Amino acid sequence: MxxxxxxxxxxxxxxxxxxxxxxxxxxxxxxxxxxxxxxxxxxxxxxxxxxxPSKEHLYLDIAGNLQLQMWRDMDAFLKEHRALPPRALCKGCFLWMFDELQRYPMLRQADGETADYLYRKLPPEAIEAHTQDDRRELARLEEFGIRFACGPEIATKALQTLAVAFLNLQQEGADSRQAVMEIILDGVLKELIVDEDH
Incomplete structure (x- = not known):
């Protein structure tokens, strides 16, 4: 060796x-x-x-680093918009992130088929470690008043699923994609984010 x-x-x-x-x-x-x-x-x-141990492990490591960089860049967005109600702030964050994908070609080309492939090829502990990274970053949103009604684990998995669904929308025109994303986000965040009035 x-x-x-x-x-x-x-x-x-x-x-x-x-x-x-x-x-x-x-x-x-x-x-x-x-x-x-x-x-x-x-x-x-x-x-x-x-x-x-495999090219899939390398891929997951790269994707994790790119996502971490994106989360760090999102800090400026969060600070600039922190006066928004929590649900609107969270929605803005996710729309911002999907716009940011244009800067990350590897993440942009990923889709549901890529996710299925990685789930088949990687051991569950590798996927779980990646989920833990996402969960840790998602918990940072609480610093900006965003509280998850279902707990961070369920919120993380729901938002990961949403991210894959949004990647599948990339073939759509920009206007159509934006409209669909907003409708889905409004519905999901209504269930995930504690209402501002409570």
Whole structure:
């Protein structure tokens, strides 16, 4: 098994993240092979497997980092709009996030088929770790007065499902997509977010 210094490990990890994101954005997780990833990064196949057990694990790691970056960018939106009632603020956040997807080609090309593929290929603990990351970020919304009626676990899973559904709408025209997203968000958030008056 190859041994790398901490600096070498970080350089290789960054290359895997960068080239993996580029390849997954261009071709999707199903079509990209580990051979293509190692060729693009200039590392041996064995080296790849010292970092990730599969290309799907790499994909999930990249997606998690991109989502984390998006959540961090959303802080400015939250601070600017914190005077909105909680449900309107949450709705604005999710509409903002879907607009932001244009900056993240790998996330933008994901859809329900991608999610199904990852659920089949990845062990449940990998999916659960990703869900925990989403749950932790969603809990930060409480700092802005957004309280979930059903608890953070159910809210996280509901909003993850909603996100996949919205990704499937990307083929629609912008006006139609926006209208559908707003109708669905209004209904879901009415059930998820504690009413401002209570």
């Amino acid at each position: 190859p041994r790398f210094s901490a600096g070498e490990r970080e350089i290789i990890r960054q290359r895997l993240m960068r080239e993996g994101e580029r390849l997954f954005a261009a071709f999707g997780v199903k079509k990209v092979t580990v051979d293509e990833i190692v060729r693009a990064t200039g590392i041996a196949k064995g080296t790849f497997y010292t970092f990730y």
